[in-house]
Amino acid sequence: MDSARRRRIVxxxxxxxTLPPAERLCVGxxxxxxxxxxxxxxxxxxxxxxxxxxxxPAERTEALQxxxxxxxxxxxxxxxxxxxxxxxxxxxxxxxxRAAAREGGVRAAFCFPLEVGSVRLGVLSxxxxxxxxxxxxxxxxxxxxxxxxxxxxxxxxxxxxxxPFPALLTALDLQEWEVHQATGMVAVQVGVGVEDAFALLRGxxxxxxxxxxxxxxxxxxxxxxxxx
Amino acid sequence: MDRExxxxxATGAAVQQIARTFVELADTLVDDFDLVDLLQMLTERCVExxxxxxAGLLLVDERGKxxxxxxxxxxxxxxxxxxxxxEEGPCLDCYRTGEAVASADLEEDQQRWPVFAPRALAxxxxxxxxxxxxxxxxxxGALNLFLDERGGISATDRTVAQSMADVATIGLLQExxxxxxxxxxxxxxxxxxxxxxxxxxxxxxxxxxxxxxxASFHAMRAFARNHNRKLSEVxxxxxxxxLSAVEVTGQG
Numbered sequence: 001m002d003s004a005r006r007r008r009i010v011x012x013x014x015x016x017x018t019l020p021p022a023e024r025l026c027v028g029x030x031x032x033x034x035x036x037x038x039x040x041x042x043x044x045x046x047x048x049x050x051x052x053x054x055x056x057p058a059e060r061t062e063a064l065q066x067x068x069x070x071x072x073x074x075x076x077x078x079x080x081x082x083x084x085x086x087x088x089x090x091x092x093x094x095x096x097x098r099a100a101a102r103e104g105g106v107r108a109a110f111c112f113p114l115e116v117g118s119v120r121l122g123v124l125s126x127x128x129x130x131x132x133x134x135x136x137x138x139x140x141x142x143x144x145x146x147x148x149x150x151x152x153x154x155x156x157x158x159x160x161x162x163x164p165f166p167a168l169l170t171a172l173d174l175q176e177w178e179v180h181q182a183t184g185m186v187a188v189q190v191g192v193g194v195e196d197a198f199a200l201l202r203g204x205x206x207x208x209x210x211x212x213x214x215x216x217x218x219x220x221x222x223x224x225x226x227x228x
Numbered sequence: 229m230d231r232e233x234x235x236x237x238a239t240g241a242a243v244q245q246i247a248r249t250f251v252e253l254a255d256t257l258v259d260d261f262d263l264v265d266l267l268q269m270l271t272e273r274c275v276e277x278x279x280x281x282x283a284g285l286l287l288v289d290e291r292g293k294x295x296x297x298x299x300x301x302x303x304x305x306x307x308x309x310x311x312x313x314x315e316e317g318p319c320l321d322c323y324r325t326g327e328a329v330a331s332a333d334l335e336e337d338q339q340r341w342p343v344f345a346p347r348a349l350a351x352x353x354x355x356x357x358x359x360x361x362x363x364x365x366x367x368x369g370a371l372n373l374f375l376d377e378r379g380g381i382s383a384t385d386r387t388v389a390q391s392m393a394d395v396a397t398i399g400l401l402q403e404x405x406x407x408x409x410x411x412x413x414x415x416x417x418x419x420x421x422x423x424x425x426x427x428x429x430x431x432x433x434x435x436x437x438x439x440x441x442x443a444s445f446h447a448m449r450a451f452a453r454n455h456n457r458k459l460s461e462v463x464x465x466x467x468x469x470x471l472s473a474v475e476v477t478g479q480g
Contacts, residue, residue, distance in 0.1 A: 044420045116413035117406075154412045177427050181441045184431020184467070194428050194467055220431070220441060 009144060022053035025152055029124075029145045030055050033138050037061065037106075037127040040149050043077040043120060050176035052122070052153070060104050061127050064097060066176065067212045069202055071097035073123045076111035080120065082142075084110045087131040096206065107131045112146040114153060124149045182216035186226045200226055233332070233355075233379035236279055246388060249273045253395045263403050267298040270396050271371070275300045277392075278385035280373040281353065284310040285396070286319055287361070287369035294319060294369060305351050309344070310372060317344035322358035322370040328390070329358045332380040348374065355380040359389050361397045368400050422460035429463035436473030447477040 013028035022040065030038045039054035039062035048069060051062045065073040071094050076083040085091070086108050088098050101109065108128040114121045124146045134142065179201070187197035204226060205215040218224035236242075253270065271285045284306070285298040296310045313319040318341070322329040331337040331345075332355050338345040348356065353374040361368040371393045373381060381389070426445075433444035452462045465471040473479060 042420060044417065044424060047424075049420060049424070117410045119410065119413035119417050121413060121416060150413075154409065154416060177423070180424050180427035181431035181434070184428040184433075185435040186431075187428075188432055188435035193469075220434075 006144075009141065013145070013148060021152055021155075025145070025148055026053045026055050026058075029126075029148075032141055032145065033126060035126045035128060035138070039125045039127075040114070040122060040152070041065065041073060041125065042122040042153065043074070046074070046078055048074060048077075058125065058127055061101055061106050061109070062125065063211070064100050064104075065125075067202075067205065068094075068096045068100065070094040071101075072109045072111040073125050076113045076123050077120055080113055080115065082110070082112045082139075084134060084139075086133045089131075101127075105129050110134055110142065112142055112149075114146055114149045116150060116154070121150065121153045176213065178220050179212060179216040182219035185219055189225055190227060233382045233385075235382045235384055242277070246277055249277060249392070250395065253392065253399075263399065264298075266396060266399050270392055271298040272300050274371065274373065274389055274392055278373065278381050278389045279375075280357070280381060281376040282306055282374045284372045284374075285361075285369065286310060286313070286323075286372060287400070288323060288367075294323060297369070306374075309348055309351060309353075309374070312344060312347065313372070315343065316341050318356050318358040319370045319372045322360050322372075323367055326360050326362050326365070326367045328360065328386065330380045330386075331356050333378045352376050354378045357381050357386065357389070359386070359393045361393050361400065363394075363397050363401060366397075366401070368397055371396075422463070425467055426460060426463040429466040432466055433473045433476060437477045437479040439473075439477060439479065444473075444477065451476045 009032060012032045013025060015028045015031060016024055019027060026038045026040060030036050037055060037058035039058040040052045041062060042049045042052055048066045050066065051059075054062045062073075065071045072083040072085050075094070088101055088107055088109060091098070106127045107130055110126045110128075112124045114124055124142070126142070179198075182201055183194050183198045186192075186201055187194050190197060190200060192200070201215065201219070202212055205212040208215065215224065219226070253266065267285050271283045274280060274283045280300075283300045284296055286294040287297045289295050294310075294314050296307055299306060299310065310319070318329040318331065331340065334345045334349050334354055334356060351374075353376055355375045355378050357373040357375075357380050359371040359373070361370060371389060373389065375381065426448075429448060430441040430444045433439065433448060434441045437444065437447075439447070448462055448466070449459055451457075452459045455462075462471065462476075466476070
């Protein structure tokens with residue numbers, strides 16, 4: 001990639017300096033890649049922890065990956081390489097995600113892991129309402145945006161507060177942390193370990209057709225108890 | 229440093245060899261970068277290309293001491309000559325000033341380095357050249373060239389040696405940057421994982437004790453402090469089922 005092109009890309013990615021860094025990257029990436037639906041999520045040990053930022057058209061689909069714990073995003077994180085699905089109607093992996101995504105008008109999904117060496121931090125995702133592959137240029141640019149995404153996550157700590165990476169940790173929705181609190185409560189209620197408790201919680205939300213965060217909020221507020 | 233070494237004839241073969249070395253050095257920076265390989269190659273090639281007798285590459289460690297990273301020969305007397313330069317010598321001067329340092333005649337320069345010069349002479353070296361490994365104001369160490377005759381190395385050869393040192397410096401800084409990034413990434417991952425576990429532990433304590441998660445958190449933190457343990461470690465123990473609310477909060 002020549003330096004003039006690189007400069008142009010950096011210009012685009014920095015398009016609105018009034019935005020906080022995460023939003024700025026997402027908005028810039030949407031423009032650079034010509035893909036309105038872009039999201040950056042933080043992952044940990046196969047788990048989608050939360051969305052750092054997402055353009056409006058991507059919010060629902062990003063939340064889906066959190067709710068369902070399956071999809072191209074999770075896959076890209078686990079497999080450590082990009083997962084590019086030009087047509088979500090083709091293929092039978094992640095059935096819950098595919099169905100829910102298509103319901104929301106998403107026909108294609110492209111996810112790029114954000115990693116530093118062996119450390120897997122998150123995923124950059126982009127979604128489209130039309131079936132079709134990414135062009136070579138889009139793939140190249142996406143990889144560049146992914147590198148900026150890594151920088152964003154690594155630098156997400158500088159807001160003067162104490163503790164490691166405070167800005168990043170607070171950027172993740174409080175409700176997403178509540179899910180883990182609810183997990184602990186369910187673990188005691190049912191008498192299982194936290195992994196099984198999490199699965200139960202998620203299963204309950206899916207069966208009830210309710211968002212995981214809402215179910216978790218109910219558990220934490222003691223409006224809901226799970227039993228085996 | 230009065231007598232400059234005469235310029236050596238620039239044969240076509242010599243020029244080609246230099247060019248090839250630079251290509252090899254550049255290659256190591258891109259593909260499967262191996263730091264030790266790079267430094268060793270640089271040191272050995274330098275001897276061939278600039279007409280030195282022996283060479284050594286020293287880098288400064290976290291404590292500010294110069295350490296031998298590569299040498300053209302694994303001979304004790306040579307290594308000792310490098311090591312003693314932590315106290316005194318052209319390498320130390322070069323590292324401190326960030327500038328090239330040389331002596332065209334060590335016999336004349338014994339006052340300059342009263343410990344180093346006699347030792348070098350005893351080892352059969354009569355002139356010496358030190359080249360800084362430097363990028364702007366960061367000096368990482370020095371490339372040390374020894375010659376078994378007076379005169380040092382020519383201006384042209386000095387330029388070649390400096391260019392090779394510059395390539396090594398860029399490689400070293402790049403490697404350092406990558407390592408720092410990995411460290412930060414690992415710290416982030418640990419912070420995220422710990423946060424998840426702390427939240428889970430809050431939930432467990434809340435359910436066991438009947439307290440709300442916020443109060444559970446305060447109890448957990450107080451417990452950690454009173455027992456001189458880290459919060460994340462206490463949380464892990466709770467999640468593993470080895471510590472319960474009764475012990476932590478006195479309730480449940």
